[in-house]
Amino acid sequence: QKDVGILAMDIYFPPTCVQQEALENHDAIKGKYTIGLGQDCMAFCTELEDVISMSLTVVTSLLEKYGVDSKQIGRMEVGSGTVIDKSKSIKTFLMQIFKENGNTDIEGVDSRNGCYGGTAALFNCVNWIESNSWDGRYGLVVCTDSAAYAEGPLRPLGGAAAIAMLIGPNAPITFESKYRASHMSHAYDFYKPNLASEYPVIDGKLSQTVYLMALDSCYKRFCERFEKLEGKPFLISEADYFVFHSPYNKLVQKSFARLYFVDFLRNASSVEEVGREKLASFSALSGDESYQSCDLEKASQQVAKQLYDTKVQPTTLLPKQVGNMNTASLYAAFASLIHNTHSSLVGKRIVMFSCGSGITTSMFSLIIQDGQHPFTLSNIATVMNVSDKLKLRHEVPPEKFVEIVKLMEHRYGGKDFVTTKDTSLLSPGTFYLTEVDSMYRRSYAKK
Numbered sequence: 001q002k003d004v005g006i007l008a009m010d011i012y013f014p015p016t017c018v019q020q021e022a023l024e025n026h027d028a029i030k031g032k033y034t035i036g037l038g039q040d041c042m043a044f045c046t047e048l049e050d051v052i053s054m055s056l057t058v059v060t061s062l063l064e065k066y067g068v069d070s071k072q073i074g075r076m077e078v079g080s081g082t083v084i085d086k087s088k089s090i091k092t093f094l095m096q097i098f099k100e101n102g103n104t105d106i107e108g109v110d111s112r113n114g115c116y117g118g119t120a121a122l123f124n125c126v127n128w129i130e131s132n133s134w135d136g137r138y139g140l141v142v143c144t145d146s147a148a149y150a151e152g153p154l155r156p157l158g159g160a161a162a163i164a165m166l167i168g169p170n171a172p173i174t175f176e177s178k179y180r181a182s183h184m185s186h187a188y189d190f191y192k193p194n195l196a197s198e199y200p201v202i203d204g205k206l207s208q209t210v211y212l213m214a215l216d217s218c219y220k221r222f223c224e225r226f227e228k229l230e231g232k233p234f235l236i237s238e239a240d241y242f243v244f245h246s247p248y249n250k251l252v253q254k255s256f257a258r259l260y261f262v263d264f265l266r267n268a269s270s271v272e273e274v275g276r277e278k279l280a281s282f283s284a285l286s287g288d289e290s291y292q293s294c295d296l297e298k299a300s301q302q303v304a305k306q307l308y309d310t311k312v313q314p315t316t317l318l319p320k321q322v323g324n325m326n327t328a329s330l331y332a333a334f335a336s337l338i339h340n341t342h343s344s345l346v347g348k349r350i351v352m353f354s355c356g357s358g359i360t361t362s363m364f365s366l367i368i369q370d371g372q373h374p375f376t377l378s379n380i381a382t383v384m385n386v387s388d389k390l391k392l393r394h395e396v397p398p399e400k401f402v403e404i405v406k407l408m409e410h411r412y413g414g415k416d417f418v419t420t421k422d423t424s425l426l427s428p429g430t431f432y433l434t435e436v437d438s439m440y441r442r443s444y445a446k447k
């Protein structure tokens with residue numbers, strides 16, 4: 001098939017949010033979440049919403065807004081790191097949407113591994129369309145997560161969202177699959193071993209280090225593949241934008257700085273003179289030393305700042321405003337780029353870095369083309385309507401946020417309850433949880 005890629009996208013995030021500045025004041029650590037972690041605001045699910053309701057909302061919205069008949073979907077894959085049921089997939093809940101039209105002929109289930117499931121789902125759909133098994137219909141990828149963390153330093157790293165992406169040929173957002181590179185290994189960096197709790201266990205320091213090591217490894221492999229096929233080296237200058245998995249913005253700044261440092265090590269003349277001077281003293285560090293060096297981190301962030309502002313900053317809006325959306329984070333960063341620059345994206349190359357703890361990572365690149373209505377970049381930006389969705393949010397004070405989190409902790413894994421059904425903050429068309437019955441069966445309604 002020609003130009004297989006993303007035809008259409010939509011995003012949903014809960015209207016309830018807490019400002020990071022209010023939260024850090026509440027926690028008496030002024031500056032840490034905003035300046036230290038680089039975050040602005042954090043969306044969260046109340047008792048009315050979860051990964052299933054958010055994905056029901058976003059899939060329904062995508063089909064409606066792009067005028068796609070639900071019979072035209074032949075494969076649907078869900079990526080999520082949020083566990084509601086250890087067996088029944090989120091995908092099976094989404095089949096309710098297709099029931100009306102009688103379409104039960106849809107392949108695919110859920111992919112789960114940290115924040116990587118969405119990328120696995122995306123690769124599966126792209127591969128399906130490029131394969132002999134393809135039946136001519138669209139693929140649909142759904143990334144849905146509600147990231148909630150225990151009280152303490154991790155709490156500001158939460159977030160929640162669902163993203164749907166329609167996959168098919170002749171797409172405006174196409175894959176350069178030949179350069180795609182992965183790095184997968186075993187690490188106890190972030191995991192969810194306590195099945196009675198929604199919260200992960202995180203080794204913060206290790207988590208940052210393995211993220212940067214995997215980034216290095218993927219980037220080097222990606223560069224090698226590019227050079228082999230294109231006959232010229234890949235350097236940062238070959239791409240217009242870099243989109244990273246974004247648990248918090250400071251890590252994104254560090255990641256881009258790391259690529260700058262790798263470029264400097266591979267080809268010093270490719271970076272500016274000031275960069276060469278500032279980084280020269282770090283060139284003899286071993287790999288391990290370089291991951292631990294705060295001085296290198298600071299110096300490389302400083303010299304990469306100008307390039308960061310043009311090649312990364314336009315991707316940071318939603319991750320900073322919504323928080324860590326786990327599987328949806330990378331694609332929300334990409335959605336931010338479309339929102340900010342859709343009118344000037346045609347012909348541009350975008351490098352994406354997907355990272356799930358455990359650890360599973362891939363780097364791949366996209367090329368933007370004109371597309372045909374309704375599958376154009378400007379229509380995707382219109383449908384996603386990021387500005388209005390951000391404007392319509394309801395800010396909750398930290399005290400209220402803590403109260404809601406306590407209720408959610410109590411409800412996690414529970415049965416035999418009904419929700420308030422107070423949908424006053426939800427936009428029309430939003431799905432919400434109404435009840436979990438005595439057999440743990442979940443019911444949803446649409447506002």
Ligand code: ACO
Pocket residue numbers: 029030031032033035036037114115153154157190202203204205207208211246247250324326355356357
């Ligand atoms: N004002 C301004 N800046 C501050 C302040 C303050 N009051 N306090 C701290 N900072 C800065 C620090 O200097 C540091 O900046 P730096 O990294 O540029 O040096 C930053 O804020 C974080 O401060 P730490 O002291 O390192 O904070 P802590 O030890 O509490 O750890 C965190 C922070 C984010 C919890 C980290 O340890 C962690 O766990 N990270 C990994 C978690 C994660 O989500 N990983 C992603 C894996 S994949 C996934 O998405 C699940």
